[in-house]
Amino acid sequence: MNTLDARSQILLKTLIERYIAEGQPVGSRALSRYSGLELSPATVRNVMSDLEEAGFIASPHTSAGRVPTARGYRFFVDSLLTVQPLDRTRISELRGQLLPDQPQRLISSASHLLSDLTQFAGVVVVPRREAVRIRQIEFISLSETRILLIIVTTAGDVQNRILLTRRPYSTNELASAASYLNEHFAGLAFAEIRGRVQEELKQLRSDMSELMAAAVEAGSEATRDSAGSYVISGETNLLDVEELSSNMARLRELFKLFEKRTGLLQLLDLSNRAEGVQIFIGGESGLAQLDGCSVVTAPYEVDGQVVGSVGVIGPTRMAYDRVIPIVDITARLLSNALSARD
Numbered sequence: 001m002n003t004l005d006a007r008s009q010i011l012l013k014t015l016i017e018r019y020i021a022e023g024q025p026v027g028s029r030a031l032s033r034y035s036g037l038e039l040s041p042a043t044v045r046n047v048m049s050d051l052e053e054a055g056f057i058a059s060p061h062t063s064a065g066r067v068p069t070a071r072g073y074r075f076f077v078d079s080l081l082t083v084q085p086l087d088r089t090r091i092s093e094l095r096g097q098l099l100p101d102q103p104q105r106l107i108s109s110a111s112h113l114l115s116d117l118t119q120f121a122g123v124v125v126v127p128r129r130e131a132v133r134i135r136q137i138e139f140i141s142l143s144e145t146r147i148l149l150i151i152v153t154t155a156g157d158v159q160n161r162i163l164l165t166r167r168p169y170s171t172n173e174l175a176s177a178a179s180y181l182n183e184h185f186a187g188l189a190f191a192e193i194r195g196r197v198q199e200e201l202k203q204l205r206s207d208m209s210e211l212m213a214a215a216v217e218a219g220s221e222a223t224r225d226s227a228g229s230y231v232i233s234g235e236t237n238l239l240d241v242e243e244l245s246s247n248m249a250r251l252r253e254l255f256k257l258f259e260k261r262t263g264l265l266q267l268l269d270l271s272n273r274a275e276g277v278q279i280f281i282g283g284e285s286g287l288a289q290l291d292g293c294s295v296v297t298a299p300y301e302v303d304g305q306v307v308g309s310v311g312v313i314g315p316t317r318m319a320y321d322r323v324i325p326i327v328d329i330t331a332r333l334l335s336n337a338l339s340a341r342d
């Protein structure tokens with residue numbers, strides 16, 4: 001039963017909407033009453049039986065009613081859902097809360113906004129830093145085989161790394177190496193330097209090239225972009241979601257996922273490579289901790305380039321018609337605010 005006839009679609013849509021609104025298994029009498037179809041409860045039960053057999057709904061042991069499965073939610077979101085865009089007044093209110101500001105503050109505001117509007121967890125992936133460019137490099141001898149590498153970036157940041165060398169270097173040699181690197185590579189990122197340095201260092205004395213190669217390697221480590229991070233707000237809202245709070249062991253695993261970050265970041269990064277709103281329902285995320293949860297995400301941009309994503313994490317029983325436009329418009333407003341800063 002890969003395709004559903006019109007009657008089955010109406011009943012499935014009605015069941016999911018009632019379940020989202022009330023949180024209780026939906027019986028055939030309620031479906032008969034709310035669907036608008038002139039069907040007897042017996043006919044409704046037959047259709048429900050077919051939907052259950054096809055995996056769209058399930059029967060809890062303690063109730064005669066039915067609840068949606070992850071497959072049912074997926075069909076609902078893809079084929080039956082009507083999303084109402086936010087009205088202009090509401091969008092103006094939201095825009096007022098995401099005015100051009102410091103990026104970190106904007107990202108934190110967007111995360112809180114998502115959480116406040118949905119009463120679930122709001123998350124925003126922090127943009128990866130632009131490649132760090134070098135203004136100046138300096139070497140200072142600490143001992144015979146320990147040298148302090150000082151890196152000053154074009155942004156004014158200072159990074160220090162200790163190099164362990166196989167032989168001592170004189171003050172003149174260190175000054176000469178620093179002068180060479182500054183003259184040839186100032187204004188470049190270490191990733192660019194590494195690409196050029198191999199050929200150029202071959203022309204230098206091998207003992208000096210060893211020092212400078214070590215400096216480039218250490219500098220790359222010092223200025224390498226972080227593995228990524230995100231700002232999450234409203235995790236405690238999930239304690240008020242009955243479907244999640246009734247299983248404290250699973251809820252603890254969910255909070256561990258938030259703390260470890262790597263798995264969730266990989267999921268959110270998928271949004272960066274897609275257009276528009278993406279919805280991961282239950283097991284679709286590939287993360288066991290998100291079983292019973294849905295993640296609604298959308299990418300955001302700075303000057304036309306996707307740099308991160310925003311999202312909402314909540315139970316599969318969420319009002320998708322309300323959450324989807326909130327995530328979508330927050331991503332757009334965050335893009336506008338970050339781009340307007342430049």
